[in-house]
Amino acid sequence: MSKVIVVTSGKGGVGKTTTSASISTGLAQKGNKVCVIDFDVGLRNLDLIMGCERRVVYDFVNVVQGEASLKQALIKDKRVPNLFILAASQTRDKDALTQEGVEKVIEDLKADGFDYIVCDSPAGIEKGAQLALYFADEAIIVTNPEVSSVRDSDRILGILQAKSRRAEQGEEPIIEHLVLTRYNPGRVDSGEMMAADDVIELLSVKLLGVVPESEDVLNASNSGEPVIMDEESKAAQAYKDIVDRFLGEEKEHRFLTAEKKSLLKKLFGK
Amino acid sequence: MPLSVALRWWYSLKRHTLMAKKIIDLKGSILSFTVLKLYNDNIDETKQALADKIAKAADFFIGIPIVLEPQVELKNPTYLALLIEYLRQLQMIPIGIRSEDPAIQEQAEFAGLALFPKETSKKKMPKEIEDKPVQAAAPQPVEEGLASAMRVARAVRSGQQIYAKNRDLIIMGSVNPGSEVIADGNVFVFGKVMGKVIAGSSGAEDARIYAKQLNPELVCIAGVYLLAEDIDDVYKQSFVEISLNNDKLVFNNKILD
Numbered sequence: 470m471s472k473v474i475v476v477t478s479g480k481g482g483v484g485k486t487t488t489s490a491s492i493s494t495g496l497a498q499k500g501n502k503v504c505v506i507d508f509d510v511g512l513r514n515l516d517l518i519m520g521c522e523r524r525v526v527y528d529f530v531n532v533v534q535g536e537a538s539l540k541q542a543l544i545k546d547k548r549v550p551n552l553f554i555l556a557a558s559q560t561r562d563k564d565a566l567t568q569e570g571v572e573k574v575i576e577d578l579k580a581d582g583f584d585y586i587v588c589d590s591p592a593g594i595e596k597g598a599q600l601a602l603y604f605a606d607e608a609i610i611v612t613n614p615e616v617s618s619v620r621d622s623d624r625i626l627g628i629l630q631a632k633s634r635r636a637e638q639g640e641e642p643i644i645e646h647l648v649l650t651r652y653n654p655g656r657v658d659s660g661e662m663m664a665a666d667d668v669i670e671l672l673s674v675k676l677l678g679v680v681p682e683s684e685d686v687l688n689a690s691n692s693g694e695p696v697i698m699d700e701e702s703k704a705a706q707a708y709k710d711i712v713d714r715f716l717g718e719e720k721e722h723r724f725l726t727a728e729k730k731s732l733l734k735k736l737f738g739k
Numbered sequence: 740m741p742l743s744v745a746l747r748w749w750y751s752l753k754r755h756t757l758m759a760k761k762i763i764d765l766k767g768s769i770l771s772f773t774v775l776k777l778y779n780d781n782i783d784e785t786k787q788a789l790a791d792k793i794a795k796a797a798d799f800f801i802g803i804p805i806v807l808e809p810q811v812e813l814k815n816p817t818y819l820a821l822l823i824e825y826l827r828q829l830q831m832i833p834i835g836i837r838s839e840d841p842a843i844q845e846q847a848e849f850a851g852l853a854l855f856p857k858e859t860s861k862k863k864m865p866k867e868i869e870d871k872p873v874q875a876a877a878p879q880p881v882e883e884g885l886a887s888a889m890r891v892a893r894a895v896r897s898g899q900q901i902y903a904k905n906r907d908l909i910i911m912g913s914v915n916p917g918s919e920v921i922a923d924g925n926v927f928v929f930g931k932v933m934g935k936v937i938a939g940s941s942g943a944e945d946a947r948i949y950a951k952q953l954n955p956e957l958v959c960i961a962g963v964y965l966l967a968e969d970i971d972d973v974y975k976q977s978f979v980e981i982s983l984n985n986d987k988l989v990f991n992n993k994i995l996d
Contacts, residue, residue: 624898626896673913
């Protein structure tokens with residue numbers, strides 16, 4: 470059974486694309502056949518983070534508009550078998566996507582035997598974001614521990630519950646998961662950041678994982694490699710946990726409390 | 740939402756008038772008007788059609804307020820003025836216009852007519868609320884007997900708005916920041932209130948608000964409202980009841996003791 474997952478947030482810049490890239494890579498590493506689609510038409514980023522920007526010939530819009538076949542547009546990842554990327558178009562705008570067109574692409578991917586279809590949503594609550602979530606079976610809400618990000622996530626959760634296909638057809642609701650990114654327990658302790666518990670309470674969504682604030686995320690983006698592949702990094706461990714929990718494994722949450730720095734570490738910075 | 744905006748507006752007016760000695764009272768009220776729908780912008784044909792209609796029951800139309808609702812684009816710029824003139828000749832009182840068309844709205848302004856909003860609120864709101872039984876019960880042609888409370892079995896999220904017309908509202912989850920829950924009757928919230936809560940939105944002064952925990956953006960009963968900063972922190976800790984007494988909101992956190 471194929472599953473459509475939307476990675477969404479409402480607010481921009483909270484880590485949707487980073488999360489989409491790492492989760493789809495993680496799912497593929499576990500042996501699943503995964504396709505990750507960039508819905509951010511006009512502002513494509515996913516191909517950069519996946520490191521395949523130079524291999525984009527046809528994109529998602531071409532397929533939706535019938536100018537290319539799905540096979541032509543799917544970019545096979547070079548590092549992980551069974552992982553495919555459908556890039557967004559940089560030159561078109563969001564109106565280039567239609568609901569029927571998106572539906573056909575998703576149905577074709579399902580027929581092609583993909584286990585997971587990960588939809589990387591654009592920011593906002595407009596058409597692009599609504600199309601990205603419309604066909605979803607599960608949703609990963611990416612939030613930063615910060616008031617405006619939480620508010621926007623709350624808004625997008627309302628849209629998930631009202632305007633998705635599952636909601637419109639009265640089916641079982643979309644399963645919601647919360648991923649808290651850029652979490653810095655030190656700053657939570659000093660009151661600069663919202664605590665995970667407060668975010669969870671407000672959104673009333675089950676926590677899938679916490680990704681600690683980390684320089685590795687930026688470095689990974691710049692080098693075109695999903696951060697989950699950086700074995701050393703805490704962010705990678707966090708995303709690995711997230712993938713495991715998503716697949717049903719029980720794992721204790723990590724990265725929620727501040728690391729105690731030893732005197733030496735304090736003195737030498739790290 | 741126009742309703743709550745209107746409520747705040749008239750209450751702020753009312754507060755100002757209260758400061759001085761009470762001379763006038765501005766109250767929100769729901770009235771019904773006769774709407775004249777226009778499907779043609781030819782003034783002669785419209786006049787003829789009106790004359791035919793009125794010939795059947797002339798007395799009935801004398802002195803009645805009329806709201807115009809053009810269903811077509813009014814290409815003739817004098818049409819509205821001529822029509823208003825003609826309606827007055829027939830002893831009707833054109834008072835306003837209902838249209839989304841900016842050109843028509845501008846003409847209406849010239850003609851001294853009030854602008855009425857489209858009837859969107861009724862249709863839009865049940866759609867936002869995905870509770871099926873609620874939707875089914877929404878159209879209530881005859882308001883007799885017991886209208887049971889509307890129940891929302893989840894959190895109300897930012898940007899969502901719930902309106903319980905002519906009845907109480909029960910919210911099982913929290914009312915999140917940026918959301919609004921409105922009822923003509925009482926409002927009960929079993930979660931945390933962090934958004935706006937409006938009870939007695941059609942003017943029922945005996946309506947009350949009950950909340951398990953209250954830290955709202957605004958609470959309002961029958962047009963009398965308070966913002967978060969005006970509410971004493973002691974009422975933000977535990978179960979609280981809000982009622983209206985002599986145009987003042989009264990908070991009670993001891994009713995469960």
